[in-house]
Amino acid sequence: MTTQQDRHTPLNGRWLPDTAKFGEYRTFFSTAVRNPSMVGAATPTSGAVAATVAQVVPTTGRPVVVELGPGTGSLSGAIHDRLPAHARHIGIELGDDLVQHLRRHQPWMETVHGNAENLHTLLTGLDIDKVDAVISSIPWSLLTEEVQQNILRQAAHVLTPHGSFTALTYLPAQHSAGGRRFHRRLKATFDEVITHTTWRNLPPIMHYICRRPLG
Numbered sequence: 001m002t003t004q005q006d007r008h009t010p011l012n013g014r015w016l017p018d019t020a021k022f023g024e025y026r027t028f029f030s031t032a033v034r035n036p037s038m039v040g041a042a043t044p045t046s047g048a049v050a051a052t053v054a055q056v057v058p059t060t061g062r063p064v065v066v067e068l069g070p071g072t073g074s075l076s077g078a079i080h081d082r083l084p085a086h087a088r089h090i091g092i093e094l095g096d097d098l099v100q101h102l103r104r105h106q107p108w109m110e111t112v113h114g115n116a117e118n119l120h121t122l123l124t125g126l127d128i129d130k131v132d133a134v135i136s137s138i139p140w141s142l143l144t145e146e147v148q149q150n151i152l153r154q155a156a157h158v159l160t161p162h163g164s165f166t167a168l169t170y171l172p173a174q175h176s177a178g179g180r181r182f183h184r185r186l187k188a189t190f191d192e193v194i195t196h197t198t199w200r201n202l203p204p205i206m207h208y209i210c211r212r213p214l215g
C-alpha cells in the first residue's frame with residue numbers, strides 16, 4: 001500500500017513531492033560520478049541517519065551548528081527543524097553544483113563554498129569563534145592522516161565547552177586503513193567518543209559522537 005510517507009519526502013519540515021527527491025538524487029549522483037573521492041558515496045544518507053544526527057543539536061539559546069559536507073542537504077532539514085530561532089546553521093561544502101543546490105533548496109542555511117580544511121578561516125569570515133555542534137559527513141576514511149588531523153584539530157578548537165563533534169562514516173569503512181586511522185585520531189583528539197550504528201541506511205552508517213577535546 002502506498003502511504004503519504006512513500007510518496008513524499010520530508011525536507012525543511014515540509015513534505016515535498018518525490019520529484020524534489022529525484023532532483024536531489026540526480027544532483028548528488030552526478031557530482032559523485034565526477035568526483036568519487038570527494039563525495040565518497042553514491043546516494044545521500046537516509047532520514048533515519050538524519051533523525052539520529054539531529055539529536056546533538058541544541059534546541060535552546062542561540063546555538064551555532066556547522067555541517068561539513070552537507071551534500072544535497074539530506075541531514076540539513078532534520079538539523080534545521082530542531083534549531084531555535086536566532087540559531088546559525090552553517091554548511092561548508094566543496095562541490096559547486098551541491099552549493100547551488102543547497103542555496104536553492106535550503107535557503108535558511110548559510111552555505112559556504114569552501115573546504116573543511118579551512119574551517120577556522122571560513123568561520124572567522126562569518127564572525128564565528130565558537131560552535132555548539134560540528135556535524136561532518138565528509139569521506140573521512142579516504143583522507144590522509146595529515147588532513148584528518150588538520151580538520152579534527154580545527155573542529156576541536158572551535159567547540160564550546162559543551163559542544164559536540166559528530167562524524168559519519170560507512171560501517172564497512174571502519175575496517176579500512178583510513179577508517180582505523182580516523183578512529184585512532186578521534187580517540188587522540190577527544191576524551192569522549194561514543195559510537196552508534198544506523199542500520200536503516202545502505203550501507204549502514206557509523207556515527208561517532210565526540211565531546212571534551214583533549215589538550
Ligand SMILES: C[S@@+](CC[C@H](N)C(=O)[O-])C[C@H]1O[C@@H](n2cnc3c(N)ncnc32)[C@H](O)[C@@H]1O
Nearest residue numbers: 041044045069070071093094095115116137138
Ligand atoms: C558522503 S557525502 C555526504 C553528503 C550528505 N551530508 C549526506 O549525508 O548525504 C560527502 C560530502 O562532503 C563533501 N566534501 C568532501 N570533502 C570536503 C571538504 N574537504 N570540505 C567540504 N566538503 C567536502 C562532498 O562534496 C559531499 O557533498
